[in-house]
Amino acid sequence: MIQKLLIANRGEIACRIIRTAREMGIATVAVYSDADAKALHVRQADEAVHIGPSSAVESYLVGEKIIAAAKQTGAEAIHPGYGFLSENAEFAEAVQNAGLIWVGAPPSSIRAMGLKDAAKKLMREAGVPVTPGYDGDDQSSERLKQEADAIGYPVLIKAVAGGGGKGMRKVDVEGDFLSSLESCRREAKASFGNDDVILEKWITSPRHIEVQVFGDSHGNVVHLFERDCSLQRRHQKVIEEAPAPGMDEATREEICAAAVRAAKAVNYEGAGTIEFIADASEGLRADRIFFMEMNTRLQVEHPVTEEITGVDLVEWQLRVAGGEAIPLKQDDLSINGHAIEARLYAEDPSTGFLPSTGQLEYFRPSGVRIETGVEQGDEITPYYDPMIAKLISHAETREEAIGDLNGFCCTTDVWPVKTNAGFLTKILERDEFWEGGVDTTFIAVHLDGLILKPPLSEDGLDAAANLLVQAPRSEDDKLKMSGFRLNGPNRETFLMMVDGEPIPAETPDTFYPAADYWWRAHRTKTGIAKFDAGYAYEIALWSERGSGAASAADGAILAPMPGKVIALDVAEGDTVTTGQRLMVLEAMKMEHALTAPFDGTVTELNASEGGQVQVEAVLCVVEPAE
Incomplete structure (x- = not known):
């Protein structure tokens, strides 16, 4: 059994791992950046080591610093959580070469599944159905455009090393392909250091169905049933549930068996997720469910699987990493009731979901199971993902679980940081969601009604x-x-x-x-x-x-949050049209395009590509055309 564990992550997943480790009698070591010096995971761990500046590329993404922290504190093992270095095969190898235990998938499995093009080829060989598309070696814009035209629009561009919705663009018409490709590649390069992409046919009535799998070093692989993660915004999951509504037992057996085959094809060990895209135009059918990718790590939404199976997946990870066999056989696992999880983000739906930063002056999350990495008085900074908590409900029926989760979202109170709690309640109250089977387009189709803030009752x-x-x-x-x-x-x-x-x-x-x-x-x-x-x-x-608060003059383009200008499309004196992109601001791991409010001329420009800007700084001024 592992005696001391270093957690190479932050926020709610670090706190989640600390909780299980403490229950198992395992001492924990946290790592932290400047921005996280007083963070909850630092306060909860038995020890903590500072690893660098606030920027993740100078701290949480520097594997050498993390391994050095483990050596310094005498930790035997490193758990990467999710995000950051969790699917970095080179880091996993470096951990093992340093004589430490890697609590994750083998580096060979990460490599096999880490690039979407190679993974799809491997899955075809394993008899797992894959989405029609292009995953060839020729990455020239001309070849990719040719293949997209042949596939037919709409088409989906996906970074081969992507994840979490990053490096992904849906292209509806031929004329938008090249600009979308450029944007996708830039985001993929910044997020993953790899700008190669694959193309996939856009599926009609798409539902995102994924299967939790688990393997050990003794050759055992089991599945822990499926989750439905179809409620997404810009490919970022918002609400997840298990089991998938409308999934009949025969289809469940077939998709779960395919997931196990996929895991065995790469000799998988630890927690992993096989993600499928389903054409649900005629309901969930096994012959219309296609492999998308494998996440070789623990998933953000793992609590819903834990709730319906009674399994602690982090405990399983630690035991298997220590050389033990999976605690349960496939026949020992069953579905108990229904679980739903909602992601509480620090963002303002009424302003295009711009991230919201600042001190949590008042923070009262509601629920029976709450996963969070912050407490009242903590700071939401612009450096990391804007998710501040997960609210999870579990009940005997799906209807009860929805009702409970809606109550949790309704009574989660945060000030002055903006959150999407009200947005979540509106989703959970929609008849279409209660009926089950909503697809990945649901939020986009109903967005206007979902983001409208109602008057105070x-x-x-x-x-x-x-x-x-x-x-x-x-x-x-x-x-x-x-x-x-x-x-x-x-x-x-x-x-x-x-x-x-x-x-x-x-x-x-x-x-x-x-x-x-x-x-x-x-x-x-x-x-x-x-x-x-x-x-x-x-x-x-x-x-x-x-009553007379000052506001920026018409045409003044203000920075909606602290961030970095990663693309500048105009210069002083340029003529612009309504909606034309002026620049792109990157903050909290997301890109935000700033556009012209009307036809006019750029008369002032206070931004430069690569420059850092503060919230509400005047970046640009557009004077309206006469």
């Missing part, structure tokens, strides 16, 4: 009014209440600001103790944050001082 307004009139912040606030007296005989009217908009309000008929309302509210520096159905509303008394 009448109950919410009433609660906010109670709080405001009973606890005004200053004498000036009291004066703005139009002569209101707490014990006056008549109801008074006053202006209440809700998210910056003035709303006429009346003093309540009945005053309840303010404490009755604080369980879904938080006192802020300027008023009150009221939480309702997953949304946070900024509430304040009307103030002349705050």
